[in-house]
Each structure stands twice: as C-alpha cells, then as structure tokens.
Amino acid sequence: MVSQPVTSPLLLSVRGVVKRFGALPALAGVDLDFPAAEIHAVFGENGAGKSTLMHVLAGVLRPDAGRIALEGRPVRLGSPRAARRAGVGMVYQHFTLVDALTVAENVALSLPEQPRWLFRPAAAAHEARALAARIGLDLSPPEARVSALSVGARQRLEILKALAGAGRVLILDEPTAVLTPQEVQPLFAMLRHLRAQGRLVIFITHKLREVKEVADRVTLMRRGRVVATFAVSDVTESALAAQMVGDAVPVRHRGPRGGSSGAVVLQLSGVSVGGPGGTSGLAEVSCRVRAGEIFGVAGVDGNGQRELFEVLVGLRRPSAGSVTVRGQPLSVFTPRAALAAGIAHIPPDRQREGLVLPMTVAENFLLNRGILDRFSRRGLLRRDAARRFAAERVQQYALRFADLDAPVRSLSGGNQQRVVVARELAQQPDVLVTVSPTRGLDVAAAAAVSDALADVARHGCAVLLISTDLDEVLDLSHRVSVLSRGRLSDALEPPVDAAQLGLLMAGATLALRPSV
C-alpha cells in the first residue's frame, strides 16, 4: 500500500467501509483520506467498486460497516439529501433530470433557495442563466423542455445542477463521457477553480489521460479494495494501466491501416432525417462501407448519431435518400426488415435496447429475429437447440460465467455487452452498425469487444462504428469521418490528427466539405 503523505487538513475520511450486495462484497473494507482543495481521481475496472464507494459517500447506499467523517466529525449519510446537507453533492452517470420540466425548472429544483409559494418562470430562468454564467458552462434555452435536449445537453445540465448545490465535496461519475473535447477543458478549469476555493473534487474515470491531466492524486481500486493511492506526478500512465488490470495490459493497436478493397456492402446516398425540435437530424448523409472495413463515424452526441443509428436499424424512415445493402435498396424501414437485409446492430445502451434484464442469459440469446426464427419450428421454441447455441456462444466469447439460467442483469456490464456482441455476430451479418460498443467497459471487456469487431470485419462484414469516444473510433477504424450537425464529412484515412478531428466534432466544418 503506497500512500502519499497528506499535508493539508483532512476534509473527508473513510474508514473500513464495507458494502455487500447479497453475498458479494462490492466494497471489502475501504480506507481513504481526502484533504480539502484536491482533485482526486478514482480509477479502476468496471466492478472494482468505484461507483459503489461514491454512492456510499453521496448517501445513495448505506454501508454495512465502516465510518465516514467530514472534517474529523463522524457523519451519517443516510440519504442523498442528508449527504447534500452535510456538503457532499454528486453528478450521477444516469440522469436525474425531470424530462417533462424545462431547463430553468430543473435548475430551480436544485437551488438551495426555494421560493415559498409561487414559482415564477422568469425569475427561475434568470437564476439559471446566472448560475450558468457563474460556472461558465453553456446553458440550453431555459424554457426548453429537458425531454427535447440531446444527451450531451442533458449531462451539461446535470453538472450545472450538482454544482449549484455543491458544498465542500463534489463527486462526479465519469463526467466527461459525453462532452465535446472543447467542453472538457472548461470543465477541467472549473474543477481546478473549485479546488482553488478549497473544495474537494472526486471523480470516477476510465480515462488515463484525464487522470494525468487534471487530478492531483489518483486512487486505484480493484475488486472492492483500494490497491493504492498515488500522487499523479509520481506515476506513469502505463504503470497505472498495468496496476488496474492486475496483469498485462492488452496492447492498444492504434488504428488498422489501409482501406479495404472489398466490395461496397453498405451504401447511404443523400439520407436525410428531420431532427427533434429543429435540431440537426441528418442532412444528405452519404457514405460507402466496404466488406472487411470498419468505418468510423466520430462526433459529439446530439449531432445526428441517434438518427443515423435509427435509420440503419429500421426504427426511422429517412425523409429523403436511400440505404442499400449489397446493391439492394431498403424499401421498408422496420427493425425486422433491417435484420432481414443483413444489418445487425449493437445498440448504444445495452440495458435499454440490447437486453431484457430480467430474462435469463439463454433467453437473451434469442433476442434477435433471425436467431428466434432459427430456433423455432411451427411456432414452438426449440429450447434444447437454443440452449446449446447459447452455451456455444458463451464459450466462444470467453464469458466468465457458467449459469445460462441466471438473469442477465446479474452479469457485470462487460459481460452483458459480450452477450449482446456474441448474439448479434452469430448470424454472420453483412453489415454491423454499432454505437459506442466499448463505452463504460473495463479494459479486458473493451479489448474483447474490439477484437470481435476487428474479427468480424476481417471475415467480410462491413462495420459502421458510430462513437462519441475519439479513442474508440481511432483505435478501431480503417477510415474515419465526422458527423457534425447532421452532416457527414469526407472519410479520412489514418493517421488522423485527433486534435483536428476534435475541432471538427465540435462543428468547425472549415476543413471538410459535406460528403458527396
């Protein structure tokens, strides 16, 4: 246990905190000390206990054992409200906004000063603007409904809200996941600003770069325990990565080289879609994806990513343009027709769109029209054959569990995603559409998913990779283009300058013409 001597007075201290879910210890005795005026990164694989620990600190979960002290005084953080009162605020990974209310109303809900009787929209809008200006983040129109905002805008609002109520400790769970590169720097500046005011900022991250860039110290967690806490200046990225997985780090191959010379499998010509509430949608998107190629679509969430995905999986009919698979234009836009045309998909949110969580692992392997039809005869399920199929796929994808009859919700996020990937690639699709397939996965699971994508492309599949994570796009794609404000840029071949791409993603279309 390497521990850095703490010089400034202790603000928050955690002693012997244990939290079990069933028999499983998510936190197996955690000791940590945080001084005031520090930015502290918590780093580790999925399932390491980071989120659990943060939820304990934010009063969401009650620990089974252990003590928490703020400024030396023991506190009981029995609820998020109690934690906020004690001075601990948190930005969650999942949104806590009221979709049916406006931006201003949501901000008003989080303000410490609540009007006693009357709610005045104009005053609330004014306060929201004032708060946004003070914090230095863009605010969506105060009268816009949250339900109409993009994911990125919603997360910005979340951060704003948490900062509005923040006392001495601010906790963020992967705060940069959906921000543009241009928004990350102001956020980091903001965190530094808060530190200068003497506050403690704790954030969970999967990104080594962020640790190096903004954190003072970093705590590494593995299997519910603190492995070590380092001063960031004393440790290299590779050392951290090695410590995280506990064994060898998979080699990150920076982009496969050379475009494929295979036949064009997927072709989009002038595909347009209206966006919600006057947002971008898609504007004459055209591209060709060849067999054996991973075509990366980079961009910030809310620039047509969702619309592009929905068109390709058949959830949405484009208002203009055509989608062709192996020369056959899609005429019907339903998920069934898209699957029949050979377009498989890995949806952006596996829990919402890729799995039925209460169903068993074996049942979830049937959640695909083609597979369901394959394992049915005259309307009856061929349960034994379906089970053998699931068992084979589980083995092939080295899923570290054996119980096909356990609900899929009992698996870790990484294993859940492996189930989706194993299922969707089973039908040997002509086209695979995938959105941020490695988001939120630990290093090992992300590597497994990346390998699966590379492998399926090598066997002749045309893969369209839509992602907001630049690293993910650059690591995996043969060619990359940027979707910004509904327009798709010309495809670029690696090596691509990440900084330039980042600029393009933020909407600086100067260098690129709309694709033809």
Add this chain to the structure above:
Amino acid sequence: MKHYAAQLLPSLLALAGALAVSALIIAVSGHSPAAAFGALVTGAFGSLDSASEVAVKTCPLLLTGLAIAIAFQAGVWNIGAEGQLLMGALTMTVLGTHRVALPAWLDLGSDLVVAAVAGALWAGIAGQLKRRRNVNEVISTIMLNFIALGLISYLVQGPLMEAGGRYPQSDAIVPALWMPRLVPPHRVHAGLVLALLIAAAVQVLLYRTVAGYELRAAGLNPDAARLAGIDVGRRLLFALMLSGALAGLAGAIEVSAVTHRLYEHFSPGWGFTAIAVGLLGRLSPAGVVLAAFFFGALDAGSNAMQRVAGVSSVLVAIIQATVIFFLVALERGHWLPGRRLREEE
C-alpha cells in the same frame, strides 16, 4: 428447486401478513380469531359439498387470473377483465336461450368459443386504441367495464328480461347447454377441468412458443424487443385479446354451469379479484392455479364464518386486499413488467 422456493417465499409471507392483520381486526371487533378461521376452514373443506363449492368459486377466478397473467406479462395493464367476463356471459346467455340443431356438446362448445371471441373483441377495442392512438389501456379497459355493466343492466331490464317479466334477469338457457357436473348432485362442474387444461396451455404458450417469448420480451423491455425485430404493438394486442378471451370464457362457463341466466350484479367482481389472484400467483400459470384455489376457498368459507363465528363475510375481502398490499410492499413490484430498466452496475 431453490429457485422456486425463493419465488414462493414472498407470496407466503404476504399471506401470513394478511392473516395476521385479519386476526387483529377480528380480535378488535370482539370475536375470536381462532374460532373465525376455524369456521372459515370448516366452511371450505368440512364436507364434500363445501369442497365442491370451493371448486365452483375457483373456476372463474382461475380463468380471469390467467387472463391477468397473460396481459400483465406482456406489460398490458388489463383492468377490464370484469367487463370482458360480462360480455362473455352475455353472449352465452343470448346464444344459450336458443337450441341449435347440433349435438348438445358441440352446441355448448361453439357457444363457449363465440363467448370467448366476444370477450376478446371487447378487450380488442382497448387494444386497438392503444396500438393505433396510444390510449392508455388502464383507462380504456376501466371505461369498457362501466359500459359493459350498463349494457347488461339495460338488457336484463329490457330486451332480455325474462318472459315472466317479474325480475330484472334473463330467461334461463336451455338445460341441454348446462355444463355437466362432475359429482352430481354437487355443483362442481366440468368447467374447472377446462380451466386447468387452459392453465397448462397458457404455461406452454408463455414459455415454449415464439409468441410467448415475444410477448414476455415485449412486456419486460419493449425497446429491446422492438429493436430485435419483434412487432411489439401486435404482440400487445394479441395478449390483450387473449386475455379478454379467457375472461369472456370465464363468464360463459359461469352462465352455463352455475347461474344458467344473466342478471344485474351477475359477477361479484371476479374480474377485479382476478388482479389479486394474478399478482399473488406472480403471473405464472401454476401460481395462478394455487392463488385462485386459495381465494376460492376464502370465498366459499366466508359464509360459514359469518354463520358460525359471527364475523362478517366482508372480512374475506379485507384478507384478499391485504395480501396484495403485502405482496407489493415486499417485492416493490420487481418482477412486474414495466419501466424498471435502470439497473445498478
């Protein structure tokens, strides 16, 4: 095995809790809980005739409970089993007062099928409204209950009123169409056998057919089901209409086997008690069989309890309702379909 035991536990705990609350109420009202429960059990199982009455009460609860299980598993909140049951009963009455030139068993069989179709169509109104216009089925099925109730009330006082014209009730159906009794003269009838066979069929449907798989997936996560190429709207309509068919069949069997005619307040609220039966049975066919039997025994025993121990038979309704409160409180509705998609990592 352990899996099933864990599934059963909340239902048993809820039962225990409900019985404890009921015992308290009995004690507070100045009676002996032991005597009351004793009378309840004796009233239900004290003789062959009382056991037969339990079976008679079980039958409509079993069929409507299955109706609820199918709909709720598909994530369709069918609160309209009562109305669907009434439409089935009405259809049976209308058809049953005339004899058709068919063998009696075939005549009865076809009448039951048509009554089930009537229930399905009545539910289908709500189903189509949901599918085409996104109308909340909770509201539409409740409203259809009122319409069915009003319709029956009008008919038995008007066009369908008995030839003698004294009471607001229909003519009796022809005796050839009476459901055969299993152990004459006791009232237990062949409808119970039919209901048990249907329970087995529902089990097969839900867990061994593509339609059942699609229905359950659509109920638990409609977004994922849709993206997997399942026609969610069609499955919901199918589930709701099948649910209505079983409820309609329940009403038709009741007319054919027990009442032989239609009158106002024909149903003591089977379609609503069915929700309790479905939930207590955790929406599984086997569970629904047990729950319907339990509620049937409570119903059958309640009169004896009133007679012997002097405790109002209304107490049984309190027990039934308390069971549901405990169940929902214990489980927080975790196993119910619906928007419970957000999980901890």
